[in-house]
Amino acid sequence: MTEVRAPGWRRRLALLLAAVAGPALVAGTLMASPAQAAPADDVRINEVVTTGDVNDSIELYNKGTSAVDVSGWILKDDSNSSKYKIASGTTLAAGGFRAFDVHGQFGLGSKDQARLYLPDGSTLVDGFSWSEHSAPSWSRCPDGTGDFRAASLTLGAANNCDGGSDGGAGTSPVAWPGSDSVTTADASNVFGEDLSGLFQEGGVLWGAQNSGKLWRLVPNGSGGWKPDTANGWTSGKALRFPSGSGTPDSEGVTLTGAGSAGGVFVASERNGDASGTSRLSVLRYDVGGGAGTLTATKEWNLTSDLPSVGSNLGFEGITWVPDGYLTGAGFKDASTGAAYDPSRYGSHSGGVFFVGVEGTGTVHGYVLQDTGTFTRVASVGSGMAGVMELQWEPQASRLWMVCDDTCHGQHRTMQVDASGVFATTAVYNRPAGMPDINNEGFSVAGADECVGGSKPVYWADDANDGGHALRKGSISC
Structure with missing residues (x-):
């Protein structure tokens, strides 16, 4: 042309x-x-x-x-x-x-x-x-x-x-880097539909449900997870915006280096009480105490800074990447065109939050300052039609991007390359034992669970296929 x-x-x-x-x-x-x-x-x-x-x-x-x-x-x-x-x-x-x-x-x-x-x-x-x-x-x-x-x-x-439809890696999809075996990891019909984002914090698995609910899950003794029955978590806790009203369409969940004591961060694409309007927000929740409803202590509303998408095509995944990795890898700040310098942003979380947009397949990186202001420091094409989940894996220093059945369960990994930007390092097919289902959540176990060269991973199936929302597999350490 x-x-x-x-x-x-x-x-x-x-x-x-x-x-x-x-x-x-x-x-x-x-x-x-x-x-x-x-x-x-x-x-x-x-x-x-x-x-x-x-x-x-x-x-x-x-x-x-x-x-x-x-x-x-x-x-x-x-x-x-x-x-x-x-x-x-x-x-x-x-x-x-x-x-x-x-x-x-x-x-x-x-x-x-x-x-x-x-x-x-x-x-x-x-x-x-x-x-x-x-x-x-x-x-x-x-x-x-x-x-x-x-x-x-x-x-x-x-x-x-440079990379055509494979997102720049110059590689074709390869087999899953772990066992092809996949098992259910919850009891029958515990969560119903709409369980989405996941994040494992040691012996706790946090889950975000689209209906404005946050779950705190604990081991069930059989290699899976069940709702925590202490401190009001039995049926999950309802989420609200900082005003105390509204129902965040909670799609993703992550923690910073401070763990849940530093707050649980949820990505929401809209207010469920006004579902026709996009509201691309990151919300922070204090999860201490026994209250059944959690009101956000902070909201970073990023809607005006991002390309417009349909109200149900917004944020799906969120993860946090520490400043230490970014500076050590020579990450380039897209807002300045120079090497990323955390000190220029004052008090913040000690890292960058990356959010995935379903409607554009793009991953955006933000410094969310404690004052409530924000700066976009990266925008990266995933190479997939949509991004349903993001997960930073510290042990391997790689960013996982997950697509659901829209992309037949494809997973991709990224790291900062020699030019200072995140680039695709691998493209994986879903495990052979995983049905082509609507997996919108993905979580990777920590290095402490590495046994015999492999460790667990978990998926959340938004559609609750077969009455199960959680599935367990493994990847190589």
């Missing part, structure tokens, strides 16, 4: 002709873009997702050196009657990416266009056409200037121009 762009007087002539004849489209190519006064001309359509099963999205990228206010700009498909108006107050930072899920206004078909206009609705800024659905993404390579090509989904982050 080639870019049609006229330099100098030819480009000015193209603008004049466009004004007279209207925008022209060359099938399978970029459309000619009229000249705009800088910095508007720096904004480009950078990625398009047309699959519809996850979302229909158009990502914009600012390849310039100054921010651009894109308030009121209009996205269209191949019909002039289809319009998505970008919300007031939307700014695209220099080098910034922002994706817009347009499916609420129009769908992107297998043979269609994505077009960007100034607020007048008639001045074309950029456009791209295609003749088949994305698989899963049409992405510019390199960002902002190159031709479009099939690539992995990276909405809200730099395009993956």
